[in-house]
Amino acid sequence: MLCGMGRSGDLPRGLVERFRARDDAWPDDAGCPILHVDMDAFYASVEIRERPELAERPVVVGGVGPRGVVSSANYIARGFGVRSAMPTAHARRLCPHAVFLPPTFELYQEVSAGVLAIFRDITPLVEPLSLDEAFLDVAGALRRLRATPAEIGAQIRRQVRAEHGISCSVGVGPTKFVAKLASGLGKPDGMLVVPRDEVDAFLRPLPVSALWGVGKATAERLAAIGLERVADVAETPLPRLRRAIGTAQAEHLHALARGHDGRAVVPETAEKSIGAEETFEVDHYDRILLARELLRLSEKTAASLRSRGLSGRTVSIKVRYSDFTTISRSRTLPTPTDVTQEIYRTAVRLLTDHAPPGAVRLIGVRMEQLGPAGQDQLTLDAPENGWREADQAADRARSKYGRAAIRPASLLGEHPDRAGATEPRPKR
Numbered sequence: 195m196l197c198g199m200g201r202s203g204d205l206p207r208g209l210v211e212r213f214r215a216r217d218d219a220w221p222d223d224a225g226c227p228i229l230h231v232d233m234d235a236f237y238a239s240v241e242i243r244e245r246p247e248l249a250e251r252p253v254v255v256g257g258v259g260p261r262g263v264v265s266s267a268n269y270i271a272r273g274f275g276v277r278s279a280m281p282t283a284h285a286r287r288l289c290p291h292a293v294f295l296p297p298t299f300e301l302y303q304e305v306s307a308g309v310l311a312i313f314r315d316i317t318p319l320v321e322p323l324s325l326d327e328a329f330l331d332v333a334g335a336l337r338r339l340r341a342t343p344a345e346i347g348a349q350i351r352r353q354v355r356a357e358h359g360i361s362c363s364v365g366v367g368p369t370k371f372v373a374k375l376a377s378g379l380g381k382p383d384g385m386l387v388v389p390r391d392e393v394d395a396f397l398r399p400l401p402v403s404a405l406w407g408v409g410k411a412t413a414e415r416l417a418a419i420g421l422e423r424v425a426d427v428a429e430t431p432l433p434r435l436r437r438a439i440g441t442a443q444a445e446h447l448h449a450l451a452r453g454h455d456g457r458a459v460v461p462e463t464a465e466k467s468i469g470a471e472e473t474f475e476v477d478h479y480d481r482i483l484l485a486r487e488l489l490r491l492s493e494k495t496a497a498s499l500r501s502r503g504l505s506g507r508t509v510s511i512k513v514r515y516s517d518f519t520t521i522s523r524s525r526t527l528p529t530p531t532d533v534t535q536e537i538y539r540t541a542v543r544l545l546t547d548h549a550p551p552g553a554v555r556l557i558g559v560r561m562e563q564l565g566p567a568g569q570d571q572l573t574l575d576a577p578e579n580g581w582r583e584a585d586q587a588a589d590r591a592r593s594k595y596g597r598a599a600i601r602p603a604s605l606l607g608e609h610p611d612r613a614g615a616t617e618p619r620p621k622r
Contacts (some may be wrong), residue, residue: 205339205379206399209396211345212394212395213387215621216379220366220385222391224389227343227345228366228367228369228459230370231327231364231568232362232377234269234361234381235267236266237255238271240302241255244504247295249453251292252270252273253268253271253295254266254293255296256282257282260297261475262282264279264281264282268284271285274288275288276288276289289558290481306326312353313350316330317335318461318522319331320459320594323363328525329344329370329374330459331450343387347364363378364377364380364386366385366387369457370459372388372453376396393453398424398425400424402416402417405447407446408445415438415439416438418438419434427447428451428452438460467562467564469561471557471559471560473556478554479554484545492534494538495560496537499561499564504529504566505564505565507559508525508562509527509537514556515553521522523548526563530563541559
């Protein structure tokens, strides 16, 4: 699925093949400095890399319980209709013989960091969109690398496969919109090159759902006035388009339909917050259990801060109840921290003081007001110093022996229930 556009019947015959790169041969890439690189079925591909025996089987990654949602599915599973964001229960009905795996986010983050390092060796102009996709502007790298944009795209595909054992698809074009559209149409494991002079030929035959910002409702409104292809939008007078979908959206879609997209590739900005959350498969009233879960999430959040060389001043919690009412509460500390116990104590106090009783569906911890670690940290003789040293020792052990090597003693018991009957309401 790409921008709400189907990948089969909606596509004009031969369009994709016209722009596909093959065996170091591709359309003219002069004037096409923008690359969009997208990992193929990223989470599932990383899991299959770790378990090669699954390579020929349908694999689905996501929540494995009754409330689970599909995060990723390999292309074999997609052949049975399994899609991202689909309830896992529905995916099981579509493909009961698939292998269903819980996500391993730490592993995906590690692979993503390695892939981004490949991109940044080529150009500093890298704009990540998520763990598995990014834009690159290679205009400044062409002379230094003595390569064309498509040659750089082919190099990236080879290097990602060689170093990380997964495949990616690449779109090469004159603008971000065209490059992203091309990478999606090139999937899986392909590269499309859209020459600057052929943007109209590439865009015009596509369905209107190919345009960024066109979802089901907008597509229906456009169809109601006879606009079904990108060419129809490009040729429609702006006043008529404004009456149908509003001024801002009309001007946005009209520009894209004509191949105009002036947005630059913006390098990654500093992270504003880091956190972790858990959705229970059984709603919980037990505050002791919730406190234990806050400790696990605080440990995960603190480890993420330390791995990035960051600390934060504001601790916030999120609590979602069984009726989907959600509250967020925060507290700003006197000095920044990356210490598990300090984050945990603050999170528990927020839960105790500000979260009313009730059946909890989701709980989360987040650190905000981030900055480089080491600035305004606690002094060496402060009580927190021992906890910081313990955290750092635990980080070293996990790096060497795996994440489960060291855990707080209170987390060694049973994990919060993720299957079975709803926890009974406490007696009043």
